[in-house]
Amino acid sequence: MKKLLRFIPALALAAALLTVTALACSPDDNNPEHHENVIQTDEKKPTCLQGGYYELKCTVCGWSRVFSIGDIVPHEFGPWEIVKEPTCTKAGEKRAYCSTCNKWYPELVPATGHSWYKYYTKEPTCTTAGEYYTYCRNCPASQGRSTEPATGHFWVVWKRVFATCTTPGYTEFICDDCGADGGTTTTPAKGHSFGAWFTTTQATCTEEGMQKRECAACGATESRGIPKTGHKFGAWFTTTQATCMEEGMQKRECATCGVTESRGIPKTEHAWNEGTIVLAPTTEQEGVKEWVCTACGMVRTRPIPKLTSGGTTAAPAASPTAAPTPTAETTETPATEEPTATPTAEPTATPEPTPEPTPSPTPEPTPPPTLLGETEDMGQEYQDAIVFYGDSNTNGLRLQELLPGGYNTTQVWTPMSGTLTLNRWSVDKIVYPETWEEMYVTEAMALKRPEYLIVNLGENGVSFMDEEYFKEEYTALVRALGEACPETKIMCASLFPVAESYPYQGDINNDKLAAASAWIYEIAEAEGLRYIDLAAAVRGEDGSLPEDLHIGDGYHLNSEAHGLVLDYIRTHAYR
Secondary structure (H helix, E strand, O other): OHHHHHHHHHHHHHHHHHHHOOOOOOOOOOOHHHOOOEEEEEEEOOOOOOOEEEEEEEOOOOOEEEEEEEOOOOOOEOOOEEEEOOOOOOOEEEEEEEOOOOEEEEEEEOOOOOOEEEEEEEOOOOOOOEEEEEEEOOOOOEEEEEEEOOOOOOEEEEEEEOOOOOOOEEEEEEEOOOOOEEEEEEEOOOOOOEOOOEEEEOOOOOOOEEEEEEEOOOOOEEEEEEOOOOOOEOOOEEEEOOOOOOOEEEEEEEOOOOOEEEEEEOOOOOOEOOOEEEEOOOOOOOEEEEEEEOOOOOEEEEEEOOEOOOOOEOOOOOOOEEEOOOOOOOOOOOOOOOOOOOOOOOOOOOOOOOOOOOOOOOOOOOOOOOEOOOOOOOHHHHHHOEEEEEOHHHHHHHHOOOOOOHHHOOOEEOOOOOOOOHHHOOOOOEEEOOOOEEEOHHHHHHHHOOOEEEEEOOHHHOOOOOHHHHHHHHHHHHHHHHHHOOOOEEEEEOOOOOOOOOOOOOOOOHHHHHHHHHHHHHHHHHOOOEEEOHHHHOOOOOOOOOHHHEOOOOOOEOHHHHHHHHHHHHHOOOO
């Protein structure tokens, strides 16, 4: 209808043009504009049975033509009426009335199909088959007798006891339908999950120490002894000088416990003079020559043989035998010797002993200095062999991507949080960067076995740890690291200063940090480790961290500061 309405104005316009324009027309010309007088003779709207159309005709030449104005439209059906109900096996029928074409239209309704149900004469159980007949709910149809297999047991957990570190666990099963026993499965004991060893009693020179570790799962503990350290004696020093009459004495002291050891110094040789003839020999009697010790006054004598008739001695005087003098505290009994043909040489004067005689034991080798001094630049290869273990300032090396691998560097060991407090070194696990697994630092040491390790830890502890507590934890840490990998060269680092702008000076300040660094030095010296003063790389003239070397909080180093630290490490290398 809409198409027709749109077309009528156009048709009227065409008719007007044809009327105005007087042109000759022909029945064979199908262009309406070429005809003199075109009129509409017929029109039919589209229905649900046929399309719509209209007819144009020229009254002059008799030309005519039919034009379409719409396709067949859909039926306008009312509600469907059931004429015949369908059954399980036969189709039904329904019809609807079209208000457009005024006709009824039938349509088949498909058969419903059977609605089967089971009628059990014997219900199936977990272990026995069932029996049933199948009937249709809507008609007399039947499928006859059938069997249904046993359902099988439906096992559920009846009782569960979880395994512990030392005892196995088990699970008991039961059938939820019939109550049958489903047996038991067992799980082995999990074993203890021990943490790192921590020291409860420090070893001394003469007494073993004690370490303990605790299972994180059940709290059970294990203990082991720490070998006694043995005395660390200093050099021997003389308390009593040796003389030609008396032995001397030397002493040395243990630097750890103060116990002392003593040893004797052998007596020195007598310092004999050139000797004096106190009785000249004659043909009738022997003479006597006397020597005196210039140190103690002891006298030694030797006989001089008688003179021959020619006025010479028959033989040189034998070596004199020591004889007592009135001043000597002890007396040597002279022994008379028969003259010999070979003359005895006079004794050579013994030089005065030095005030500090050289100790007879071989001196112990001098240990290397604890503080790492300046060296030539050892280069990138040396730096790449170092693992850095510590707190948030150590993690800055990762965050600022200053090491090979950038953020994924394998040289930085810190917990997942990026920070660490000294007293939690044995509790908080680090992220092992080789595999990104969490593990204790001692486990990482045994796994990685690094050539060098720098420990930069303690800043977060100075706010609440006193000297005893700090030293106890730090010592336990470096000992545990050394036990995990004895070949690793461990360097204990000083603590970085904070800036004047750091807002929490009451908790962490440069006086506390300097004191803790001194404690670290003492521990490194006592444990035979090296101490590297990393703070020197970033310490200002006033002892604080310069304002241009932190990230804005007065505490954490920026990339420039870390660069200075790395330069310092390469030029203060472990030798």
